[in-house]
Amino acid sequence: MAHRQIDLAASLHRVAQGGIPLRAEERLAEEAGPNRRLFTSDLSVSEFLLTRDAQCQPISQVMGSSAYHIGQIADYKGATREITVISDAHRAARRAALNRLVQEAALVGADAVIGARLRERMVTMGQRGKGGDDGGEVIEFTVVGTAVQAPWITHPKGQPIITDLTGQDLWALYQDGFEPCAFLFEFCRYHVWHVTQNSTSAGELSAASAAVDQARQIAAEKIQRQARSFRAEFVVGSDIKVNVREVPCGFRGCALDDLDVDLSWFATGVRRIPNAQRAQAKVPPLLLSMMPLGRARATRISGEDDARDVERAAEDAQEAALEADEQRGES
Secondary structure, X not given: OOOOOOOHHHHHHHHHOOOOXXXXXXXXHHHHOOOOOOOOOOOOHHHHHHHHHOOOEEEEEEEXXXXXXXXXXXXXXXXXXXXXXXXXXXXXXXXXXXXHHHHHHHHOOOOEEEEEEEEEEEEEOOOOOOOOOOOOOEEEEEEEEEEEEOOXXXXXXXXXXXXXXXXXXXXXXXXXXXXXXXXXXXXXEEEEOOOOOOOOOXXXXXXXXXXXXXXXXXXXXXXXXXXXXXXXXXXXXXXXEEEEEEEEXXXXXXXXXXXXXXXXXXXXXXXXXXXXXXXXXXXXXXXXXEXXXXXXXXXXXXXXOOHHHHXXXXXXXXXXHHHHHHHHHHO
16 A cells, blocks of 8 residues: 655654654554455463453554653762662653653544553663763654554543553453553662772671662552542552663772662553443463373373473473373283
């Protein structure tokens, strides 16, 4: 299908204003329009089936992305504290990407985006390796999910709800009368000055341990404030990642190193659906974790092993059975 010519300058202007490219809008119009033939999704087979059972109709795969240049910040040599300029930059990159995800979902008439997959990475690091104080740090944040129609999810018009919950999790919430109401995210960069200054003997680096705890506390307080602002009753599916690394002190000739703690937190706020009745649904059957293979009763394989191990075990069991048959024939 031929596409019309896109005004590149106008498209870039929209992106600079926090919008989505014109070509992306055109693609979504085709995927969600009256002549749509198929939809793309990042749902697994199980997620797809359980999502439909939870009265969700998949529409299209949607995404949002933001590359963010932190820029030069004030020097923080000698400081032990949150570096708010860097924390704010990571939050801004996440917010821009998620806003674009919402815009794409709204264009296809979605009530929610489910199964959101998140990726963040450092594109370039500052020359001194110290969190952007030389103005060279560029970060990127991308989120991809499946836009769905789900009339039972409460949300303001044109503002679909985002959640990183799986289709199975969404199904379970629906059966118990709960709905996702907000996607919560937070980031904290906490810097420790001269973390190795008391490390002449073996033992815990107490300043480093305390920094991890402090970063978590800062993020947790902000996550709770976000949850309250969306009237969430519970916060579920918390995905917390902690990255700790040594960085140069910054003072010329100093042998001691500093420490950076990056704590990233994603979660979903949920609340009870007004006047919802708990459904009496059949729970999907569980798979047995152990099963016998072939005629060799002693041969068993864990359900956690991969398909190649299963195939190999089956072949071994079959060979053992054939050998036993041959021995019985010879005797």
